Amino acid sequence: xxxxxxxxxxxxxxxxxxxxxxxxxxxxxxxxxxxxxxxxxxxxxxxxxxxxxxxxxxxxxxxxxxxxxxxxxxxxxxxxxxxxxxxxxxxxxxxxxxxxxxxxxxxxxxxxxxxxxxxxxxxxxxxxxxxxxxxxxxxxxxxxxxxxxxxxxxxxxxxxxxxxxxxxxxxxxxxxxxxxxxxxxxxxxxxxxxxxxxxxxxxxxxxxxxxxxxxxxxxxxxxxxxxxxxxxxxxxxxxxxxxxxxxxxxxxxxxxxxxxxxxxxxxxxxxxxxxxxxxxxxxxxxxxxxxxxxxx
Amino acid sequence: xxxxxxxxxxxxxxxxxxxxxxxxxxxxxxxxxxxxxxxxxxxxxxxxxxxxxxxxxxxxxxxxxxxxxxxxxxxxxxxxxxxxxxxxxxxxxxxxxxxxxxxxxxxxxxxxxxxxxxxxxxxxxxxxxxxxxxxxxxxxxxxxxxxxxxxxxxxxxxxxxxxxxxxxxxxxxxxxxxxxxxxxxxxxxxxxxxxxxxxxxxxxxxxxxxxxxxxxxxxxxxxxxxxxxxxxxxxxxxxxxxxxxxxxxxxxxxxxxxxxxxxxxxxxxxxxxxxxxxxxxxxxxxxxxxxxxxxx
Numbered sequence: 001x002x003x004x005x006x007x008x009x010x011x012x013x014x015x016x017x018x019x020x021x022x023x024x025x026x027x028x029x030x031x032x033x034x035x036x037x038x039x040x041x042x043x044x045x046x047x048x049x050x051x052x053x054x055x056x057x058x059x060x061x062x063x064x065x066x067x068x069x070x071x072x073x074x075x076x077x078x079x080x081x082x083x084x085x086x087x088x089x090x091x092x093x094x095x096x097x098x099x100x101x102x103x104x105x106x107x108x109x110x111x112x113x114x115x116x117x118x119x120x121x122x123x124x125x126x127x128x129x130x131x132x133x134x135x136x137x138x139x140x141x142x143x144x145x146x147x148x149x150x151x152x153x154x155x156x157x158x159x160x161x162x163x164x165x166x167x168x169x170x171x172x173x174x175x176x177x178x179x180x181x182x183x184x185x186x187x188x189x190x191x192x193x194x195x196x197x198x199x200x201x202x203x204x205x206x207x208x209x210x211x212x213x214x215x216x217x218x219x220x221x222x223x224x225x226x227x228x229x230x231x232x233x234x235x236x237x238x239x240x241x242x243x244x245x246x247x248x249x250x251x252x253x254x255x256x257x258x259x260x261x262x263x264x265x266x267x268x269x270x271x272x273x274x275x276x277x278x279x280x281x282x283x284x285x286x287x288x289x290x291x292x293x294x295x296x
Numbered sequence: 297x298x299x300x301x302x303x304x305x306x307x308x309x310x311x312x313x314x315x316x317x318x319x320x321x322x323x324x325x326x327x328x329x330x331x332x333x334x335x336x337x338x339x340x341x342x343x344x345x346x347x348x349x350x351x352x353x354x355x356x357x358x359x360x361x362x363x364x365x366x367x368x369x370x371x372x373x374x375x376x377x378x379x380x381x382x383x384x385x386x387x388x389x390x391x392x393x394x395x396x397x398x399x400x401x402x403x404x405x406x407x408x409x410x411x412x413x414x415x416x417x418x419x420x421x422x423x424x425x426x427x428x429x430x431x432x433x434x435x436x437x438x439x440x441x442x443x444x445x446x447x448x449x450x451x452x453x454x455x456x457x458x459x460x461x462x463x464x465x466x467x468x469x470x471x472x473x474x475x476x477x478x479x480x481x482x483x484x485x486x487x488x489x490x491x492x493x494x495x496x497x498x499x500x501x502x503x504x505x506x507x508x509x510x511x512x513x514x515x516x517x518x519x520x521x522x523x524x525x526x527x528x529x530x531x532x533x534x535x536x537x538x539x540x541x542x543x544x545x546x547x548x549x550x551x552x553x554x555x556x557x558x559x560x561x562x563x564x565x566x567x568x569x570x571x572x573x574x575x576x577x578x579x580x581x582x583x584x585x586x587x588x589x590x591x592x
Contacts, residue, residue: 123443
């Protein structure tokens with residue numbers, strides 16, 4: 001199947017599930033439901049839930065069992081963007097060409113909408129686990145992987161170091177810490193969780209984790225490259241903001257050429273990790289290639 | 297046993313567990329560990345974890361099995377206070393006589409420390425569930441009760457309506473919604489969770505839930521009463537802030553006398569709910585009495 005068709009099929013599945021899961025009932029607090037939906041449906045690529053569905057398929061699992069977990073990861077990713085955009089953090093007015101959450105709903109509601117999405121992510125996974133009372137241990141393990149990856153020793157930890165590094169020259173080690181935690185952790189976790197829920201064996205889990213690490217890092221470096229050479233229209237945001245904010249990035253430390261080379265190296269490694277699995281790897285390898293060549 | 301001794305014993309147990317569970321390792325992001333600990337150890341009464349331990353004891357459960365869940369609820373309560381104190385929300389500089397989190401660590405870190413505690417609460421419960429692989433279904437049910445109570449249809453929902461009601465006259469129904477969700481939900485849930493984890497039967501769970509609803513509401517009304525007639529030194533915060541901010545409260549809608557009468561009625565109901573259980577109820581009834589008579 002054409003990659004774009006395969007991606008769109010997964011996006012449709014994920015969007016329908018997000019719409020079904022997110023609260024919408026008429027109630028005293030429904031302004032927060034609107035605020036949560038606004039950011040969840042503000043044009044995200046759905047990369048993380050796509051990766052989880054793909055990992056489950058790779059092992060032979062059932063998409064239906066994975067969807068609550070996949071949507072939960074997208075909710076966590078979305079909350080992190082809402083909080084990241086707040087005036088006390090990156091102070092961004094636009095994201096993907098649309099006004100940021102707090103610009104529409106106000107700062108207080110932006111904070112609560114973020115809190116709401118983070119909390120709801122766990123509520124959703126736990127509810128799904130209760131409703132289909134089988135394979136409990138794998139599901140608890142899956143939720144724990146997500147919690148670790150999004151937590152203070154994962155994504156939030158990366159944001160902390162990123163926040164402390166503002167307007168400062170940072171060294172390579174610090175930049176690696178930020179990349180590994182702020183971005184890669186929540187790209188690796190959905191792949192592992194998809195595999196765990198589909199009952200992957202040890203060999204499969206190791207290979208998928210290796211694949212995930214390489215595309216997680218390449219994804220972040222590509223983001224930094226696109227902030228230099230990207231097309232504002234396609235990106236839906238201003239380029240050059242990292243340079244303007246004197247932000248240390250992979251290209252600012254290693255140079256643009258070395259960064260492009262690194263992305264290609266990481267792509268090769270991601271392909272190698274899945275080589276032993278033959279045709280089953282097609283989707284992942286095409287996706288990896290697509291991410292390396294993406295323009296937004 | 298004297299109530300104060302019994303309470304102190306539980307507080308000691310909870311504080312030691314919080315200290316053990318909260319991250320402290322030397323690392324690039326350890327400023328957030330400090331920020332999380334600062335607010336967790338800023339003098340909270342530990343009411344919610346105490347209630348969970350007491351409910352578990354009431355049924356005959358083991359404190360050790362309950363502690364990760366009890367500490368998680370305290371972390372969730374603490375994160376909600378950190379975010380509530382932010383300039384975009386209540387804009388408070390002091391809580392319990394100490395500077396609020398963002399006054400010490402800055403607004404960005406205050407947001408992240410709150411996010412970190414909320415995420416870590418689930419991480420901790422899931423880890424404990426993985427480590428002691430038994431009774432999984434009850435534990436998933438317990439985590440789901442907590443997630444619901446702290447989420448957009450619970451505590452966060454209450455905060456949303458509270459935020460929207462600022463500087464506005466609100467009606468009784470709206471005030472009840474705020475009380476039931478912002479405060480009572482996360483008082484009822486720990487009692488139910490303590491009971492569920494200790495494998496309460498249906499009759500016990502219904503009685504404890506009824507007890508919890510009554511003390512949950514009386515606790516909030518007492519808070520509002522103390523903001524009028526309380527002693528600033530004992531409370532560790534300014535009184536009169538609700539009147540100053542033209543905040544609708546139980547006393548502002550129903551009057552002070554009716555509020556005191558209501559608290560006493562709720563106390564009587566809480567006692568009645570546990571009457572069938574005789575001596576086993578002693579701690580809960582003493583605690584309920586103490587909460588009604590508290591000065592801070």
